[in-house]
Amino acid sequence: MSEDLNQNISQFMDNELEHAEALLLLANLNAQPELQHKLNRYAAISHALKSGVYLEVKADFLDDIAQQIQQEPIPVPIVEKPVAFKQAYPWLVLAASLAMIALLTEQRFNSQFVIPAATLQMAQRWLPESSDLNKRISLYLKEHRSDAYAQSQDEVKPYSR
Amino acid sequence: MTIHDLIKRAEVIPLPRNSQQLDEELVSRVQRGDKAAFDFLVIKYQHKIIQLVNFYVKDPSEAQDVAQDAFIKAYRALGDFRGEAAFYTWLYRIAINTAKNYLMLRARRHSDYQLDIQEVEALGNAPQLQGLETPEQLLLNEEIMTTLNKAIEALPEEMLVAFKLREFEGLSYEEIAVAMDCPIGTIRSRLFRAREAIDKQLTPLLE
Numbered sequence: 001m002s003e004d005l006n007q008n009i010s011q012f013m014d015n016e017l018e019h020a021e022a023l024l025l026l027a028n029l030n031a032q033p034e035l036q037h038k039l040n041r042y043a044a045i046s047h048a049l050k051s052g053v054y055l056e057v058k059a060d061f062l063d064d065i066a067q068q069i070q071q072e073p074i075p076v077p078i079v080e081k082p083v084a085f086k087q088a089y090p091w092l093v094l095a096a097s098l099a100m101i102a103l104l105t106e107q108r109f110n111s112q113f114v115i116p117a118a119t120l121q122m123a124q125r126w127l128p129e130s131s132d133l134n135k136r137i138s139l140y141l142k143e144h145r146s147d148a149y150a151q152s153q154d155e156v157k158p159y160s161r
Numbered sequence: 162m163t164i165h166d167l168i169k170r171a172e173v174i175p176l177p178r179n180s181q182q183l184d185e186e187l188v189s190r191v192q193r194g195d196k197a198a199f200d201f202l203v204i205k206y207q208h209k210i211i212q213l214v215n216f217y218v219k220d221p222s223e224a225q226d227v228a229q230d231a232f233i234k235a236y237r238a239l240g241d242f243r244g245e246a247a248f249y250t251w252l253y254r255i256a257i258n259t260a261k262n263y264l265m266l267r268a269r270r271h272s273d274y275q276l277d278i279q280e281v282e283a284l285g286n287a288p289q290l291q292g293l294e295t296p297e298q299l300l301l302n303e304e305i306m307t308t309l310n311k312a313i314e315a316l317p318e319e320m321l322v323a324f325k326l327r328e329f330e331g332l333s334y335e336e337i338a339v340a341m342d343c344p345i346g347t348i349r350s351r352l353f354r355a356r357e358a359i360d361k362q363l364t365p366l367l368e
Binding site for chain 2 (some may be wrong): 014
């Protein structure tokens with residue numbers, strides 16, 4: 001056991017090791033039971049000074065836990081969706097689908113099919129501002145403004161509603 | 162030191178930011194499937210959790226079993242850990258609840274363990290009430306404590322001061338360095354050598 005490692009154990013006990021060094025030490029502790037024993041002895045001494053009782057961790061404490069958690073599933077964080085989102089989800093799917101169809105149809109066939117702006121605006125409300133689809137919907141809505149004819153703007157496509 | 166002191170110390174005196182960052186990273190790794198990262202958390206907190214549980218359970222051997230149970234519960238609940246509290250306070254709460262549940266179950270099984278949780282907490286921290294019940298256990302503990310105190314008093318003065326400032330006053334290395342007017346590296350070395358000297362004196366008793 002090197003003196004450097006033991007000194008790191010002493011610092012680790014005092015929460016005085018830098019992040020990267022602490023991770024490296026933990027990896028060493030996990031791999032070498034005698035290093036864990038050293039840490040547990042330092043901790044037992046510290047506790048005994050404050051409580052008057054010397055209490056050391058048993059040798060197979062970690063191994064027993066490690067064996068048990070191998071049988072356990074991974075504790076993946078549960079992401080809660082907002083209630084409003086859950087209720088609007090079917091409509092969101094419909095709106096997003098219609099938006100995609102409109103845009104893809106518009107671009108590929110240059111057809112005269114137009115979907116209501118309100119539907120696209122509803123879909124847009126639920127999309128992240130930076131998403132590609134959101135930007136394309138904005139462009140589409142801009143190009144199909146209902147006041148296009150009144151403004152006489154050349155870039156506006158016909159058949160707006 | 163009472164149980165309330167232990168909890169208060171954990172909650173009012175937070176762990177250094179780098180320690181909390183380490184915990185956050187390890188928790189995140191576990192949540193992404195790295196089970197070995199949980200071993201690291203166990204290594205980091207096993208002695209604190211056993212000591213905390215033993216305060217309730219009053220039996221060092223059973224305290225270790227209950228503490229293991231607490232760690233398993235913590236692992237299972239990690240999916241619900243949102244990071245609103247520091248990991249170690251969250252873990253301490255699980256350990257305390259696990260210990261209390263254990264006491265209630267034990268009380269139901271054995272009519273002579275009719276201890277109220279408040280009574281347990283009020284009993285204090287005397288060695289006789291920490292599960293050291295046999296004369297041999299009490300005697301060994303007394304010998305260990307005597308050896309420990311002698312080893313500390315035999316330390317060279319500068320090591321002794323640094324050690325006491327760290328262990329009894331809870332000062333950081335930086336604070337001790339300022340108090341003793343020397344570099345942090347010197348403090349680091351003094352504390353390490355103090356621990357090694359004490360450990361060396363205890364070894365014949367423990368092995």
